[in-house]
Amino acid sequence: MKYEHIEWFSDEDDRRRFQKQTLITLVVIAIVFVVIGFRLFSLQILRGDYYLELSEKNRLRVYRLFPPRGLILDRKGKLIVDNRLGFDLFYRPVSRKDKLTDEEVKIIASLLQIDEATLNKTIKEASAYSPSKLASDLDYDTLAKLEEALNIIGRDRGLEILLTPKRNYLYPLLIPHFLGYLREISPSELARNSEVYRAGDLIGKSGIEQAYEEFLRGNAGMEWVEENAFHQRLRTIKVEPAKVGKNLYLTIDLDLNLKVAEIFGERSGAVVVMDVNTGGIIAAFSNPAFDPSIFSGRLKPELWQSLLENPARPLVNKVIAGVYPPGSVFKPVVALAALQNGVITPQQEIICTGSYHIGAYEYGCWKKEGHGIVNLHFGIVNSCDVYFYRVAEMTGIDRLSEFAKKCGFGRETGIKIAGEMSGLVPDRNWKRNVKKQPWHLGETLFFGIGQGYVLTTPLQIAVFYSALANGGKLLEPRLVERIEDPITGKVETTEVKVTGEIPAKKEYIRIVNKALLDVVEGGTGRQARLNEIKVAGKTGTAQVVSMRNNRAEIEDHAWFAAFAPFEQPEICVVVLVEHGGKGGAVAAPIAREIIRAYFEQKGVLKEKELSKGENEAAGD
Amino acid sequence: MRPLETRVLYGVKLYRFDWVLFITTILLCSIGLINLYSATYASQFKNYFANQLYTSVVGIILTFILALLPTKFIMRTSYLFLGALVVPLFLVLLIGPEVHGAKRWIMIGKIGLQPSEFGKLVLILALARYFSDYPKMRGYALKGLWFPMLVTLACAALIVLEPDLGTAGIYILIFAAISMLAGVRKKLLILAIVIALIAIPLAWKFGLEDYQRERILTLVNPERDPLGSGYHIRQSIIAIGSGKAFGKSYLEGTQTKLQFLPEHHTDFIFAVLAEEWGFFGSLFVILAFAYLIYRLFTLATLVPDRFRRFALAGIGFYFFFQTAINIAMTLGLFPVVGITLPFFSYGRSSLLTSFAAIGLAINFASKRYMFED
Numbered sequence: 001m002k003y004e005h006i007e008w009f010s011d012e013d014d015r016r017r018f019q020k021q022t023l024i025t026l027v028v029i030a031i032v033f034v035v036i037g038f039r040l041f042s043l044q045i046l047r048g049d050y051y052l053e054l055s056e057k058n059r060l061r062v063y064r065l066f067p068p069r070g071l072i073l074d075r076k077g078k079l080i081v082d083n084r085l086g087f088d089l090f091y092r093p094v095s096r097k098d099k100l101t102d103e104e105v106k107i108i109a110s111l112l113q114i115d116e117a118t119l120n121k122t123i124k125e126a127s128a129y130s131p132s133k134l135a136s137d138l139d140y141d142t143l144a145k146l147e148e149a150l151n152i153i154g155r156d157r158g159l160e161i162l163l164t165p166k167r168n169y170l171y172p173l174l175i176p177h178f179l180g181y182l183r184e185i186s187p188s189e190l191a192r193n194s195e196v197y198r199a200g201d202l203i204g205k206s207g208i209e210q211a212y213e214e215f216l217r218g219n220a221g222m223e224w225v226e227e228n229a230f231h232q233r234l235r236t237i238k239v240e241p242a243k244v245g246k247n248l249y250l251t252i253d254l255d256l257n258l259k260v261a262e263i264f265g266e267r268s269g270a271v272v273v274m275d276v277n278t279g280g281i282i283a284a285f286s287n288p289a290f291d292p293s294i295f296s297g298r299l300k301p302e303l304w305q306s307l308l309e310n311p312a313r314p315l316v317n318k319v320i321a322g323v324y325p326p327g328s329v330f331k332p333v334v335a336l337a338a339l340q341n342g343v344i345t346p347q348q349e350i351i352c353t354g355s356y357h358i359g360a361y362e363y364g365c366w367k368k369e370g371h372g373i374v375n376l377h378f379g380i381v382n383s384c385d386v387y388f389y390r391v392a393e394m395t396g397i398d399r400l401s402e403f404a405k406k407c408g409f410g411r412e413t414g415i416k417i418a419g420e421m422s423g424l425v426p427d428r429n430w431k432r433n434v435k436k437q438p439w440h441l442g443e444t445l446f447f448g449i450g451q452g453y454v455l456t457t458p459l460q461i462a463v464f465y466s467a468l469a470n471g472g473k474l475l476e477p478r479l480v481e482r483i484e485d486p487i488t489g490k491v492e493t494t495e496v497k498v499t500g501e502i503p504a505k506k507e508y509i510r511i512v513n514k515a516l517l518d519v520v521e522g523g524t525g526r527q528a529r530l531n532e533i534k535v536a537g538k539t540g541t542a543q544v545v546s547m548r549n550n551r552a553e554i555e556d557h558a559w560f561a562a563f564a565p566f567e568q569p570e571i572c573v574v575v576l577v578e579h580g581g582k583g584g585a586v587a588a589p590i591a592r593e594i595i596r597a598y599f600e601q602k603g604v605l606k607e608k609e610l611s612k613g614e615n616e617a618a619g620d
Numbered sequence: 621m622r623p624l625e626t627r628v629l630y631g632v633k634l635y636r637f638d639w640v641l642f643i644t645t646i647l648l649c650s651i652g653l654i655n656l657y658s659a660t661y662a663s664q665f666k667n668y669f670a671n672q673l674y675t676s677v678v679g680i681i682l683t684f685i686l687a688l689l690p691t692k693f694i695m696r697t698s699y700l701f702l703g704a705l706v707v708p709l710f711l712v713l714l715i716g717p718e719v720h721g722a723k724r725w726i727m728i729g730k731i732g733l734q735p736s737e738f739g740k741l742v743l744i745l746a747l748a749r750y751f752s753d754y755p756k757m758r759g760y761a762l763k764g765l766w767f768p769m770l771v772t773l774a775c776a777a778l779i780v781l782e783p784d785l786g787t788a789g790i791y792i793l794i795f796a797a798i799s800m801l802a803g804v805r806k807k808l809l810i811l812a813i814v815i816a817l818i819a820i821p822l823a824w825k826f827g828l829e830d831y832q833r834e835r836i837l838t839l840v841n842p843e844r845d846p847l848g849s850g851y852h853i854r855q856s857i858i859a860i861g862s863g864k865a866f867g868k869s870y871l872e873g874t875q876t877k878l879q880f881l882p883e884h885h886t887d888f889i890f891a892v893l894a895e896e897w898g899f900f901g902s903l904f905v906i907l908a909f910a911y912l913i914y915r916l917f918t919l920a921t922l923v924p925d926r927f928r929r930f931a932l933a934g935i936g937f938y939f940f941f942q943t944a945i946n947i948a949m950t951l952g953l954f955p956v957v958g959i960t961l962p963f964f965s966y967g968r969s970s971l972l973t974s975f976a977a978i979g980l981a982i983n984f985a986s987k988r989y990m991f992e993d
Binding site: 011013014015017018019021022025026029030032033035036037039040041043044045047048049050051052054055056 | 755757797800801857858859860861863864865894898902903910914917924944948
């Protein structure tokens with residue numbers, strides 16, 4: 001059946017026929033290959049020199065187009081950080097003639113003031129595909145010398161000076177700790193993010209530059225350009241445009257910040273001004289500071305060493321990473337803990353004789369002659385230590401530390417900047433686990449006046465005082481108010497986040513606030529008083545023992561934490577002067593001037609007036 | 621029934637592994653890998669070389685598996701496979717991911733495969749069986765050819781939709797070439813030529829996209845569009861020409877390193893070879909390919925039955941069309957179409973198909989007339 005339509009013929013005939021057909025096929029195939037071979041011969045042998053010349057002349061280059069990084073502006077739109085153009089030296093070897101001789105490397109090394117071995121290593125890593133950056137942000141002097149050297153070495157040797165955008169910090173010493181800086185990307189960061197970055201790219205390494213890297217950086221573009229051997233552009237083949245980074249509008253007020261820096265002067269320490277209703281940081285200041293632009297070029301080792309060794313720690317952001325005993329600014333925490341736990345009533349009185357005795361130990365009040373009869377209000381207004389020793393003893397360390405933790409102490413505030421410290425709220429467990437010792441009652445007393453093991457950052461104090469001012473809400477500190485896409489104009493506002501609440505009745509908070517008002521009106525914080533605006537605040541003098549020149553010295557940190565106006569609080573100001581002395585004498589006037597500057601800017605205060613409290617000595 | 625069958629059987633060797641074919645393949649594959657390394661080592665995006673190396677290992681295993689399968693099994697399942705081929709060709713159009721405007725891949729996990737590549741072999745096997753099942757001494761007329769022609773055109777049509785004109789063209793060329801080898805009556809041949817003469821201008825006018833017409837026009841005059849399609853050809857020719865007699869030496873090619881060709885690791889891989897190894901290096905590779913093809917056709921004349929014969933010849937045509945069209949394209953002799961150079965171009969499907977073709981060839985060549993050795 002199957003074979004009905006099959007013609008009958010011998011296999012041998014079939015094979016012979018197939019062989020004949022195959023022979024014809026092979027001849028055709030051979031002809032095609034000969035044509036290909038001849039074409040190859042003609043291109044490579046007959047016209048090889050011509051094409052070699054063309055290949056030397058026409059070469060395609062891919063340039064990365066660096067978009068300008070997003071701008072950083074203050075809350076009113078005033079520029080804080082923008083971009084400028086800088087010159088970088090690149091090496092991109094394309095053919096053998098681009099190989100640099102030892103002598104040429106020596107010339108370049110001496111011009112760039114780097115050692116030959118390092119330079120040689122960088123040069124070896126370069127290829128046509130990924131050029132090496134030999135130097136970045138050349139100054140004009142070096143640039144001029146390099147241009148001259150290039151005339152001798154030759155402009156077609158793969159060395160090229162390219163314009164790239166550089167970060168420009170308009171106020172170099174202003175809040176560098178918060179703005180952060182850029183550095184060349186590290187190999188490990190590159191490995192994690194190889195799709196976005198290339199070796200040699202700059203990346204935000206700290207502060208806002210780091211935290212908001214993905215918004216600020218934009219997207220690099222590509223440009224395919226045909227060039228001749230003299231690096232002259234013949235034509236552009238294709239362009240993938242770069243995408244500009246997004247602009248950040250900070251909660252920071254530039255003018256107020258400048259004013260803060262002026263008021264604070266040369267002292268070392270920190271200042272935070274926070275919006276009590278939104279958590280926005282209006283001013284922040286950590287002194288001494290550093291110029292962030294030193295990091296974008298090649299960092300000189302001596303400079304780095306001097307920054308590291310400076311006892312005033314210019315590299316530390318003291319607002320978020322400086323941990324200090326809070327001293328008396330901590331007393332409202334203790335007072336609220338005692339009130340909330342029902343240990344005391346506001347009216348309850350004790351007698352301060354200038355010292356407090358437990359067993360054989362004596363704990364002194366700052367006022368050696370004693371305060372006499374003291375209740376809560378008087379205790380806060382005059383910062384009576386004995387009163388708080390008693391209150392702390394009655395409340396006990398367990399309830400105190402639990403309450404303090406709920407007020408945001410001992411944990412990070414959540415500000416979106418790397419390197420925040422959590423401080424320390426000691427308790428029995430901590431003492432047992434870390435110090436391997438049981439808790440002593442004396443330590444509870446120290447806790448009551450914000451001394452001993454308790455450690456806080458100025459930012460934590462600001463969050464707590466803001467909460468006192470706003471009725472108890474602990475807010476997450478914000479630095480960025482809104483993020484703007486400069487192309488579409490779309491604006492994204494960052495949200496106000498409540499991280500917790502002071503676990504005390506509103507009534508108790510009001511009682512404490514009233515006392516804080518009287519601290520400034522006529523207590524230890526008189527120097528912070530302004531005539532037209534009611535300020536509530538608390539002084540603090542943190543005792544620290546530090547070793548200097550191999551001998552122990554007692555140097556007090558001066559604190560002042562305040563909010564204003566009392567009736568309808570807007571801002572909270574925290575001032576910390578390291579080794580400054582008494583809080584009332586040193587920190588309070590600074591806080592007053594900052595508050596004054598803020599309200600002057602707002603137009604509430606017209607001109608500088610003399611406050612009643614000025615130049616009066618104050619205790620703590 | 622077939623009186624000569626017994627006589628033939630007596631002269632047949634039972635199994636013989638063709639090492640010549642295998643070693644030529646390994647040689648080409650090795651040079652291909654070395655060349656691919658040079659073409660892509662600077663890439664930051666993907667480790668092309670390692671991927672290709674892994675695929676080669678899989679390919680060699682595949683070669684052995686196919687070489688050892690019973691020939692009868694391959695022959696019996698050939699129609700089944702052709703029928704089954706339609707499924708992935710349809711699936712590609714429905715669910716395939718779009719890459720550069722074309723849907724050619726089927727994703728199996730993270731691995732993308734091109735059914736149209738493997739389909740080339742499936743078609744060859746099915747055609748071989750057809751010409752073996754229906755032998756004609758005095759050549760085929762339209763009556764004997766319309767069915768395989770229709771099947772081929774149907775497959776090609778599905779591939780045109782992807783769109784992948786180059787691969788669809790290979791299908792038609794393979795069909796035409798095997799048919800010619802089997803013998804076509806003069807009447808049909810004249811008819812085919814007439815139809816082609818009418819169809820070509822029509823296709824030019826209606827069947828091609830602008831960019832496709834442009835590619836053909838630039839072939840005639842490369843200066844026509846120096847930044848568009850002519851640009852690739854021009855740069856490819858400069859790269860090849862600048863290699864001169866002995867090349868710029870390994871890893872030293874300048875044209876191909878500077879990314880002037882977006883496809884320099886796939887379709888234009890030959891330019892990398894020619895630039896770095898020069899005339900003699902690339903001629904050596906061309907001769908190796910020519911020898912491979914010659915060997916396949918020689919083996920086709922040595923095997924004892926029509927299925928083996930046409931399958932081996934079909935595989936010979938497969939390598940010939942791929943190699944000749946790809947190289948001619950990089951040399952500016954043929955319009956730019958997406959056809960890979962076997963064992964050289966980067967690509968999983970293309971490489972596996974080439975290895976599979978060799979495996980099948982070794983299988984079919986294992987049974988030969990004794991007196992021909």
